[in-house]
Amino acid sequence: xxxxxxxxxxxxxxxxxxxxxxxxxxxxxxxxxxxxxxxxxxxxxxxxxxxxxxxxxxxxxxxxxxxxxxxxxxxxxx
Amino acid sequence: xxxxxxxxxxxxxxxxxxxxxxxxxxxxxxxxxxxxxxxxxxxxxxxxxxxxxxxxxxxxxxxxxxxxxxxxxxxxxxxxxxxxxxxxxxxxxxxxxxxxxxxxxxxxxx
Numbered sequence: 001x002x003x004x005x006x007x008x009x010x011x012x013x014x015x016x017x018x019x020x021x022x023x024x025x026x027x028x029x030x031x032x033x034x035x036x037x038x039x040x041x042x043x044x045x046x047x048x049x050x051x052x053x054x055x056x057x058x059x060x061x062x063x064x065x066x067x068x069x070x071x072x073x074x075x076x077x078x
Numbered sequence: 079x080x081x082x083x084x085x086x087x088x089x090x091x092x093x094x095x096x097x098x099x100x101x102x103x104x105x106x107x108x109x110x111x112x113x114x115x116x117x118x119x120x121x122x123x124x125x126x127x128x129x130x131x132x133x134x135x136x137x138x139x140x141x142x143x144x145x146x147x148x149x150x151x152x153x154x155x156x157x158x159x160x161x162x163x164x165x166x167x168x169x170x171x172x173x174x175x176x177x178x179x180x181x182x183x184x185x186x187x188x
Contacts, residue, residue: 047165048147055148063148071164
């Protein structure tokens with residue numbers, strides 16, 4: 001089942017409240033998104049940990065309900 | 079209940095310098111994300127092992143548990159999880175992947 005961009009954003013914000021999030025629906029099918037997430041909480045984490053934090057926020061939907069989310073994570077001053 | 083594939087995955091990761099767990103194999107990737115990483119690895123020219131996770135359900139599930147990472151492909155270098163497609167692509171573009179391979183002495187043969 002496809003997910004809405006707003007739902008993805010809301011889930012991420014629930015776990016990472018300071019996140020600045022840009023979501024793009026790549027194919028217009030509600031199933032292939034790209035997301036850029038910027039948060040101060042990523043400081044000191046490597047990319048794997050940063051992505052894991054976002055995946056954790058999505059509570060198991062990544063790889064299931066949410067088929068494709070190309071992810072880019074950054075800290076505010078990078 | 080522990081997935082028996084976890085042990086097998088651990089062995090593969092530890093016994094190969096560069097391993098890509100993917101959908102399909104290097105000759106016939108069965109997913110665009112896996113294919114993208116293969117292109118990067120082929121370009122880099124370092125030898126790598128490809129593992130097709132679609133061969134068994136245990137492997138397909140186990141690889142997600144092994145590094146607590148929900149998607150495939152997954153790249154491992156010298157026993158360490160490097161990332162999935164997005165991270166590999168980003169590291170390739172920034173030159174970090176090349177530095178990592180050089181640092182680990184994986185480009186000498188090329």
